[in-house]
Amino acid sequence: MILVLFAIVVWVLGWWLNSRLASGPYADTRLVRFLAPFIFGVTIIVIWELLVRGLEVSLVILPAPSVIAVRFANSLPILWEDFVQTIIKGAFSGYIIGCFAAFLMAIAVDRWDFLRLGLLPVGNFVAALPIVGTAPILVMWFGFDWHSKAAVVVVMVFFPMLVNTVAGLREATAMQRDLMETYAATYWQSFLKLRLPAAMPFIFNGLKISTTLALIGAIVAEFFGSPTLGMGFRISTSVGQLSLDMVWAEIVVAALAGTAFYGLVAMIEKAVTFWHPSQRG
């Protein structure tokens, strides 16, 4: 019971600290913008630990953060193998193939108006569908190993990427296109020097949406069959053995991988589209 009371104290303390920070004179500084969510996160984890121990929740059903951390530290080799299998082999290769294919398709769609009229509504429609459902089919075609996961990822990232890139390639204004015309620029010159740079913010938007989709596709596809490693495989088998600390450890890996992947793309975006208003200042 003491631990539960202690948890309430921690909650009040964390909240008080954050409200002081938020209403204090430094509320708009970078430090506070980082510190406030950090304090919130730490508070949640501490309360989780205290409540699980204080209310004597079975550690099998809801492992305390400390248990998860120990499990994480003890199974680093397994986690690394799963990470390589699912993220590097499955998600990355699928992401690169899918985004590249969608990019090439977008150039064709942009060039021929008929394709744009016909394919874009279909693409928009497909982008809203539950595409993870194709996983069992693709696992059947490409086998249990990472190739089938990459295929699922390709299908998942293709349409969001296509729709975004096509929207981006139409971003240059008529005035700018006319200017290129007066320079007697060829199609490819105008494409490389005007329309592609102008499309970059949209392309990166598609790339960023696709990072999360790629991880979802690679993990969920493993629920339909995989070799005896991989994050989705580990999650579904560990759930079956009720070793939920392992599941949480995999989820931590997934969260770190997802944030890092997204952060990487966002960093490249910052370097490429430094001229865009959203990146300045």
Place this chain on the structure above:
Amino acid sequence: MMSDGFKAIWAVLTVLAVIVVLWYAACIPMNIKGVLTEQERAGAEVQPTSAKDRRDMSEFGLVLNNSFAIPATWEQDRPRLPAPHQVAIEIWETTVQKKITSKRSLIYHGWVTLSATMLGFVIGTGLGILLAVGIVHSRVMDLSVMPWAIVSQTIPIIALAPMIIVVLYSVGIQGIIPKAVISAYLSFFPVVVGMVKGLRSPDAMQLDLLRTYSASRSQGFWKLRLPASMPYLFTSLKIGIAASLVGAIVGELPTGAVAGLGARLLAGSYYGQTVQIWSALFAAAILAACLVGLLGLVERTVLKRMGMAQ
């Protein structure tokens, strides 16, 4: 205008026709090996005659040597790639020709998934809007919770799904609730992020105007912020309902659920019933399209009544 619309429809129909033609064409090499084995058993003359030679040959070579077998690639019982009409017939037979209460009716399975999706979507959206209101009105919540809501968008949180099912099952909750929980948290975060953006969309000029009217905070909320957020709300609702449906389907996978579209997918992949997988997939796609389309319709009506439609 008229001819533009006509041209667009014609273009979409052409693309769809090309997809169907490519699909039929793809069935030939995909299914040819299985078909030839069946044909040989039935006593047909197959080139080359030994199964081992056939295994080493490319699919296209086999098709060229045995062009008589092409129609059969569209009629197999368990093809690697079922032809469009096979899927269409399966969908027709399992929707219109089966009683809704039958375990083999797609409408029954679709309903199981749809009810979990809707329950989760309503809960997730409701909580999401509440949190967004809190974030917009409280500086502390904005600083401490909002970054996590944004980060959550980059994480495959669907990976939590199997655990939620098992944990809730172990405390005695099963059936629709665990799937709804997954649907709820998947639709929750997009709605929070979109709604915060929407509630903040009124510009300084409009907020100042309300101040000159000496409007209270709640008046400002009901008369300016909430109406201004509607376009953002609908955009995130459409994302949210698609995510909810995926959540409900994935929620049916890990426990070996007996009902629902996800269960159909899984059962189909266990027993190699490809036609069943494809028909479940199309049922899920139709369901998603209907849900998103319905929201689009509501969006158009609401925005029109509010005078916000373009």
